[in-house]
Amino acid sequence: MSDQDDINLEGGDVGTTETSGRKISGLIPQLLKWVAIVLSALIFIVTVVVITVNIIGGAGKNMSTLPVSEEYTGVREILQWYRDPIGVIQTRTNDEIPASVVAEVALGYTADDKTTPAELSARIVEIKDFLRSFLQSKTAMELKNEEKIKIEIRNQINDNILSKSKIKDVRFTKYEIVEQ
Numbered sequence: 656m657s658d659q660d661d662i663n664l665e666g667g668d669v670g671t672t673e674t675s676g677r678k679i680s681g682l683i684p685q686l687l688k689w690v691a692i693v694l695s696a697l698i699f700i701v702t703v704v705v706i707t708v709n710i711i712g713g714a715g716k717n718m719s720t721l722p723v724s725e726e727y728t729g730v731r732e733i734l735q736w737y738r739d740p741i742g743v744i745q746t747r748t749n750d751e752i753p754a755s756v757v758a759e760v761a762l763g764y765t766a767d768d769k770t771t772p773a774e775l776s777a778r779i780v781e782i783k784d785f786l787r788s789f790l791q792s793k794t795a796m797e798l799k800n801e802e803k804i805k806i807e808i809r810n811q812i813n814d815n816i817l818s819k820s821k822i823k824d825v826r827f828t829k830y831e832i833v834e835q
Contacts, residue, residue: 732765732766732823733766734763734764734765734766734823734824735763735764735765735766735768735772736761736762736763736826737761737762737763737764737771737772737775737822738759738760738761738762738828740775740776740779741759741760741761741762741779741782741783741786742759742783743757743758743759743829744756744757744758744759744760744783744786744787744790745757746787746790746791747791748790748791748793748794748795748798748832749791749792749793749794750794750795752834752835753835754795754832754833754834754835755831755832755833755835756790756791756798756831756832756833757829757830757831757833758786758790758827758829758830758831759827759828759829759830760786760808760825760826760827760828761825761826761827761828762775762782762812762822762824762825763822763823763824763825763826764820764821764822764823765823768820770819770820771817771820771821771822774817774818774819774820775817775822778816778817781816782812782816785811785812785815785816786808789807789808789811795832795834798832799832801827801830805824805825805826805827806825808825809822809823809824809825812825
């Protein structure tokens with residue numbers, strides 16, 4: 656080999672030159688390939704989003720609830736309600752700017768129980784005083800959680816006031832918190 660031979664260092668065979676037509680024809684398949692990839696990705700993303708929204712949004716079948724047969728479903732106990740002697744309890748909350756609380760409380764006990772209403776009648780003064788001081792010791796924000804208040808009242812009456820019997824439930828026939 657002599658130093659005079661032409662060496663093409665830029666690639667390709669000696670004597671071949673690419674024309675502009677071939678460059679364009681090679682560009683079109685590459686462009687189509689990328690368009691297909693992007694389109695496929697978009698279709699995949701939309702499919703995943705639609706399925707996820709249907710599952711989370713509840714349009715799909717709800718898998719979090721279990722069917723309960725009738726033999727396991729308990730019948731709610733029918734209760735008698737002790738409420739007239741208690742009357743309306745009016746007090747103020749334990750806030751910097753106290754709110755007014757008006758509550759009418761009903762205490763539920765088993766329907767065929769004869770000792771509970773007798774004990775409730777005997778301890779009516781203690782119950783009224785407890786309800787007034789209990790509501791007075793809470794803030795307006797604490798009193799807004801009605802279910803928690805009902806449970807606390809029931810437990811306190813059963814543990815600290817009644818001795819021979821227990822109440823089963825506490826309900827409010829009137830429950831108003833008026834903030835100033």
